[in-house]
Amino acid sequence: MTTASSTRTNVHRLQVATVLHQFIEEKVLPGTGVTASTFWKGFDALIADLAPKNIALLAERDRLQTELDAWHSAHPGPITDMPAYKAFLEQIGYLVEQPKKVKITTANVDNELSKQAGPQLVVPITNARYALNAANARWGSLYDALYGTDVLSEDKGCEKVGKKGGYNPKRGKKVIEYARHVLDRTAPLKKGSHVGSTGYRINKAGELVVSLAEGGTSKLKDAAQLVGYQGEAKAPTSVLLAHNGLHLDLIINRDTVIGKSDAAGVCDLVLEAALSTILDLEDSVAVVDADDKVQAYGNWLGILQGTLTEAMSKGGKTFTRGLNPDRVYTAPNGTKKVTLHGRSLMFVRNVGHLMTNPAILYTAADGEIREIPEGILDAMVTTTISMHDLQRTAKDAAAGKVRNSRKGSVYIVKPKMHGPAEVAFADELFGRVEQVLGLPASTVKLGIMDEERRTSVNLKACIAAAQSRVAFINTGFLDRTGDEMHTAMQAGPMIRKGDMKTSAWIASYERNNVLVGLSCGLRGRAQIGKGMWAMPDLMKAMLEQKIAHPKAGANTAWVPSPTGATLHALHYHQLLVSDVQKELEKINATKERDSLLNGLLTIPVTATPNWTDAEKQQELDNNAQGILGYVVRWVDQGVGCSKVPDIHNIGLMEDRATLRISSQHMANWLHHGVVTQAQITETFERMAGVVDQQNAGDPLYQKMAGNFGTSMAYQAACDLVFKGLAQPSGYTEPLLHAWRLKVKAAA
Numbered sequence: 001m002t003t004a005s006s007t008r009t010n011v012h013r014l015q016v017a018t019v020l021h022q023f024i025e026e027k028v029l030p031g032t033g034v035t036a037s038t039f040w041k042g043f044d045a046l047i048a049d050l051a052p053k054n055i056a057l058l059a060e061r062d063r064l065q066t067e068l069d070a071w072h073s074a075h076p077g078p079i080t081d082m083p084a085y086k087a088f089l090e091q092i093g094y095l096v097e098q099p100k101k102v103k104i105t106t107a108n109v110d111n112e113l114s115k116q117a118g119p120q121l122v123v124p125i126t127n128a129r130y131a132l133n134a135a136n137a138r139w140g141s142l143y144d145a146l147y148g149t150d151v152l153s154e155d156k157g158c159e160k161v162g163k164k165g166g167y168n169p170k171r172g173k174k175v176i177e178y179a180r181h182v183l184d185r186t187a188p189l190k191k192g193s194h195v196g197s198t199g200y201r202i203n204k205a206g207e208l209v210v211s212l213a214e215g216g217t218s219k220l221k222d223a224a225q226l227v228g229y230q231g232e233a234k235a236p237t238s239v240l241l242a243h244n245g246l247h248l249d250l251i252i253n254r255d256t257v258i259g260k261s262d263a264a265g266v267c268d269l270v271l272e273a274a275l276s277t278i279l280d281l282e283d284s285v286a287v288v289d290a291d292d293k294v295q296a297y298g299n300w301l302g303i304l305q306g307t308l309t310e311a312m313s314k315g316g317k318t319f320t321r322g323l324n325p326d327r328v329y330t331a332p333n334g335t336k337k338v339t340l341h342g343r344s345l346m347f348v349r350n351v352g353h354l355m356t357n358p359a360i361l362y363t364a365a366d367g368e369i370r371e372i373p374e375g376i377l378d379a380m381v382t383t384t385i386s387m388h389d390l391q392r393t394a395k396d397a398a399a400g401k402v403r404n405s406r407k408g409s410v411y412i413v414k415p416k417m418h419g420p421a422e423v424a425f426a427d428e429l430f431g432r433v434e435q436v437l438g439l440p441a442s443t444v445k446l447g448i449m450d451e452e453r454r455t456s457v458n459l460k461a462c463i464a465a466a467q468s469r470v471a472f473i474n475t476g477f478l479d480r481t482g483d484e485m486h487t488a489m490q491a492g493p494m495i496r497k498g499d500m501k502t503s504a505w506i507a508s509y510e511r512n513n514v515l516v517g518l519s520c521g522l523r524g525r526a527q528i529g530k531g532m533w534a535m536p537d538l539m540k541a542m543l544e545q546k547i548a549h550p551k552a553g554a555n556t557a558w559v560p561s562p563t564g565a566t567l568h569a570l571h572y573h574q575l576l577v578s579d580v581q582k583e584l585e586k587i588n589a590t591k592e593r594d595s596l597l598n599g600l601l602t603i604p605v606t607a608t609p610n611w612t613d614a615e616k617q618q619e620l621d622n623n624a625q626g627i628l629g630y631v632v633r634w635v636d637q638g639v640g641c642s643k644v645p646d647i648h649n650i651g652l653m654e655d656r657a658t659l660r661i662s663s664q665h666m667a668n669w670l671h672h673g674v675v676t677q678a679q680i681t682e683t684f685e686r687m688a689g690v691v692d693q694q695n696a697g698d699p700l701y702q703k704m705a706g707n708f709g710t711s712m713a714y715q716a717a718c719d720l721v722f723k724g725l726a727q728p729s730g731y732t733e734p735l736l737h738a739w740r741l742k743v744k745a746a747a
Contacts, residue, residue: 006290006358012044015361015369017290024381027301032387034437042436043380047362047372050429054353054373057422061729064454065487067092072490077607082598089601095457096420098593102464103521106445108407109471112345113527116245117555117577118275119565120529121344124284124641125296128310129321131303133562135343136324137274139249140566142182143258143267146175149539149563172258179269183250186243186573187225189218198263200252202226202233206332211264228329228338240329240338244576246569247272247340249327274565276527276556277344278447279303281378282351282415283479283656284641286634288737289744290359297381300348304389306402323402339397345411346404347447347472348386350378352416353425355733376429379412383433383444386410390443411471413447416479418729419454420461427466442468447527450513451476451657452483452729457600459516473522474529474558475513477506482660484604485668486730492605493672496619497665500604508599514553515589515596523581530557534653536643539567547571553584560653609674616675617683622647623662624680624687627717628704630654632691635713635739636702645694659720659732667724677722684718712743 009021025036071088079085089095112118121137123130146152147160152174154160162168183194189210196213203209208226210218220226220241227247231237239250249270253259259267279300281287287296302308309322324342331338356371364370390410392403405411414426423446430444446469448455448462455462463470481500495503510530517528530549533542542559546568549557555577559565611619625647633639643651652658669675688704695701704714716739720732727734 008361011040013048013363014040014044017359019294020290020359023294023297024384027298028381028384032384032391032437034384034387039384039436044362046380046429046432046436047360047376048365050376050425050432051362051370051373052365053425053428054376057353057418057425058728060421061418064092064094065729068094068487069490072488076490076492078491078605079601079603082601085601086597089457094419094454096461098458098460099464102460102467102519104463104467104470104525106468106471106525107442108409109445109525110345110405110407110409112275112341113411113471114525116275117550117572118246119273119559119568119572120527120556121274121277121562121565122280122284122349122532122558123277125279125281125299125348126285126287126292126640128299128302128308129312131279131299132308132310132321132323134274134277134279135303135346136321137277137562137565138272138324138342138344139270139327140273140562140569142179142269142271142566143175145539145563145566146178147171149567150537151540151543151567152178167257169261172261176258176262176266182269182570182573183241183248186248187241188221190221192216192218196263197266200236200239200250200264200266202229202236202239202332202334204233206334208239208332213263226332228331230329233330233334238329240340244573246572271566271569272340273569274344274559274562276347278347278349278413280349280641281382282349286638286640286736286740288740289357292638293357293359293377293381297385300382301385301388303346304385304402304404325400325402326397341406343402343404347411347413348382349413349415349447350382351375352414353422354416354728354731355737375414375426379429379433379444380436382412383410383430383439384437387437387439390439408443409471410444411447412444413449413472413474415449415476416452416729416731417448417455417462418452419458420465423448423455423462424465427469430469445469445471447472447474449474449476449479450509451479453480453487453600456480456509456512457597459512460520463516463520467520470520470522470526472527472529473513473517474527474556475510475531476657477501477531478657478661480509482657482664482730485661485664486727488603488605489664489668489671489725489730491603492607493609493674494665494668495604495606496611496615497623497661500661503604504602505600505604508596508602510552511592512596512600514584515587515592518553518581518585519589523578523585527556528554528581530554532558532653533560533564533568534658535650536560536564536653537651539564543567543570547574550575550577551580553577553580555581609672611674616669617679619669620666620675620679620683621687623666624683624717625690626652626654626662627659627666627720628684628687628691628714629694630659631717631720631736632695632701632704632713634736635716635743637700638740638744647690649694656732656736660730663720663724663732664730666721667730670721671725680721681718684714684721688714712739712746715739 007018008015121134123134158171180195192212199211227240229236251268254265256267326342327340329338355374357374360372389404397403629644641655644654704711
């Protein structure tokens with residue numbers, strides 16, 4: 001489907017949207033050393049060879065789903081004979097033979113992924129402000145994170161706004177005390193405490209000397225924790241410390257409001273926070289055509305070239321934000337410089353294998369004109385753009401030019417792959433792109449999202465299929481739950497959505513991901529990640545609960561904001577993840593294979609649904625409100641990810657993965673007669689009014705209530721449920737893209 005305004009440029013067998021053709025030739029290729037002739041000739045051949053393979057992989061998904069539907073229809077309810085079920089999955093090719101020994105050989109992986117452990121951000125690449133904020137979230141103010149969130153209570157006069165407005169010194173005192181206790185835990189002194197300290201200096205021996213509240217001085221228990229400083233040694237403006245592979249920067253400035261009130265002049269404690277960031281082209285964006293693609297690719301180019309900027313306003317002042325420079329310190333001995341990366345290490349998340357995009361049309365072998373598989377388009381363009389970073393040198397960095405990978409790698413997260421054959425295809429695709437661009441083999445590193453059931457049960461084989469590229473594996477509870485529902489759609493009514501978090505397969509899924517990753521040699525070479533904390537306003541709860549992720553052996557986990565990254569960084573100071581991983585490596589993952597596989601294959605259905613009418617309606621209300629709240633922004637405004645208030649007005653970070661769960665859950669209950677079509681329609685119409693009210697302050701918002709026949713967003717939301725069974729793997733993209741293109745065409 002193309003928009004009326006599309007114009008195209010013919011290149012070989014390709015019909016390229018002119019706006020994309022111009023962007024590639026005028027913005028992307030100059031400076032890469034790749035000629036337009038080489039690019040288009042190679043791209044044309046690559047599409048001709050790989051597009052049919054892409055189509056065949058999707059046909060295999062359909063074949064397997066047909067087999068699964070038939071089996072579950074004949075054997076409804078929970079699995080009662082697991083050996084027979086596994087034999088069936090092996091027979092149809094869903095479950096493949098597990099390779100005996102797999103060790104990744106990935107080389108040239110930056111320390112942020114291989115050596116360090118810390119938070120990871122995921123942001124829509126189409127939003128320049130989010131992208132810049134995420135890139136700069138490598139370093140975050142602990143003072144700001146504590147003062148501005150619910151981590152510290154506002155009782156006993158400690159409100160965020162003081163009685164006279166503005167800064168509340170009483171709350172500030174609590175922040176300072178909290179931060180000093182963080183220093184006591186991460187950089188303890190030989191004697192005394194950082195609490196109430198009155199001064200910091202570096203002596204002639206290159207040691208940190210701390211003046212204590214009770215008088216006298218002390219030094220660090222481990223002198224090696226002092227990495228560097230800024231300013232004069234006897235009166236530093238910054239003291240850089242290291243703990244568990246992460247840095248803490250104590251900022252000293254008596255001329256600031258906070259520094260004036262602090263006995264030592266300390267005005268902040270800045271933590272190394274978001275070590276890495278995923279700039280997302282997939283679930284968190286609404287990118288449906290060439291115009292959208294150019295805007296998204298343009299931001300990736302701007303980030304890597306260091307030219308992306310955005311005008312911002314704060315406190316009544318307007319300023320331009322760009323990428324932070326590297327941080328430079330004097331080494332403790334006073335003779336050398338210490339330079340630390342100023343920005344997150346950037347991944348780019350391409351789309352999966354499913355979708356096509358009208359940005360490029362190609363002539364297939366049968367003469368048919370088809371849209372390009374979007375994952376092939378992303379791989380070629382984002383890697384070509386990355387060449388601007390690959391050509392940067394340490395000398396360029398010293399001259400102030402930004403640099404992403406210091407090891408010469410490109411990092412691409414590949415979502416929604418089903419099983420090892422699809423991972424092997426991604427490996428082949430990246431290899432072909434490298435050949436066209438003249439890059440060394442395995443320059444492009446692969447992040448495997450373990451978020452589809454067929455990948456979970458075959459994870460070791462998936463890693464083996466790209467063992468020279470794997471730099472990241474991650475669990476994704478939301479998409480994994482959506483796939484669970486669709487895969488076993490015919491088995492019966494799924495349990496309530498909230499109960500999914502405690503269902504049998506979840507624990508096996510999370511444990512299997514870590515154990516398999518470690519058995520395949522990821523420790524010290526790659527990231528093992530965990531999923532998102534979706535409630536950006538509930539930071540106290542996050543601080544209490546998200547320690548579970550590093551305790552589980554994950555050396556990264558997703559957070560919803562730079563503030564969340566700063567706070568989550570504290571968890572990686574509480575324990576050393578590499579030590580946790582070493583202990584987990586002692587577990588024989590092969591011996592646990594059967595029990596974990598049984599857990600992974602336990603389907604969350606009930607043979608005897610016994611929910612009350614009130615419970616059913618509550619589930620419908622919750623699902624319908626969430627679907628409408630997200631879809632109305634996606635379809636009408638092209639907003640792919642945002643903080644959407646739930647039915648209780650708690651802001652949740654929503655993207656297509658959450659939408660997949662809600663729509664598939666409603667489709668499942670409708671299919672099995674738990675609820676009726678009339679009930680769902682009534683619920684959607686009533687919840688449309690709720691969502692309209694929640695968005696009353698948005699001048700761009702278009703009401704749905706009373707406009708059910710004309711609101712494309714409302715119709716799209718209904719389609720996701722009423723056409724849910726027919727959607728490939730339960731994905732929402734085909735319907736969302738079709739409706740968004742209609743809205744754009746109408747505009």
